[in-house]
Amino acid sequence: MRIPAAFTVFAAGAMALSALAAGRPSEALAALAVLAVAGGILWRLLRDPAATRRGGHFATVRFRPPPAGDGPRTGTFALVRTQERRGPWDVALDRRPERADLEVMGVDQGGWVWLGETGLPERVRIDYGTTWKTWPVLSAAETGDTT
Structure with a gap:
């Protein structure tokens, strides 16, 4: 689960930066929302590995x-x-x-x-x-x- 979460954080971060550089604030907000959720999940997985082992x-x-x-x-x-x-x-x-x-x-x-x-x-x-x-x-x- 850590790998998909890390990939999503990376992809959402790249999309947010691209949208901000292109001057599209609505797309940047959507990408930042995905980045926040995926980042929170990744942070939880990295802080508490026992949670990933059910x-x-x-x-x-x-x-x-x-x-x-x-x-x-x-x-x-x-x-x-x-x-x-x-x-x-x-x-x-x-x-x-x-x-x-x-x-x-x-x-x-x-x-x-x-x-x-x-x-x-x-x-x-x-x-x-x-x-x-x-x-x-x-x-x-x-x-x-x-x-």
């Missing part, structure tokens, strides 16, 4: 090995914590572990987390540099781990 929170995701014991063994295990200091949570993502997970095991990755009504994660999105991938959460539990 209720999501900035988060860090760290893949972990499966827990020891008789707990659930399905999914990919990770530690998720938000930038607002919520969590951390131990989660099992609904995906098969991949070989590349071993390379980033224990490394914080940027992402987003969406919390359910219970306050536990429902969905996690991870930034892989060139793409974003989103997975539902199979199970989540709050943990006292602060590392």
Whole structure:
């Protein structure tokens, strides 16, 4: 949404300047009105990026090995914590572990987390540099781990 808003601000600004230079005040006012609305939307998007994620929170995701014991063994295990200091949570993502997970095991990755009504994660999105991938959460539990 930021890109279309920035494009609209640029185009409306160019149209307003062109209309003012040509001496057409009515066209300049119309372009300035569009510029004001698009500029306000762009300002909101740049000031509050969480608003563009529809209720999501900035988060860090760290893949972990499966827990020891008789707990659930399905999914990919990770530690998720938000930038607002919520969590951390131990989660099992609904995906098969991949070989590349071993390379980033224990490394914080940027992402987003969406919390359910219970306050536990429902969905996690991870930034892989060139793409974003989103997975539902199979199970989540709050943990006292602060590392």
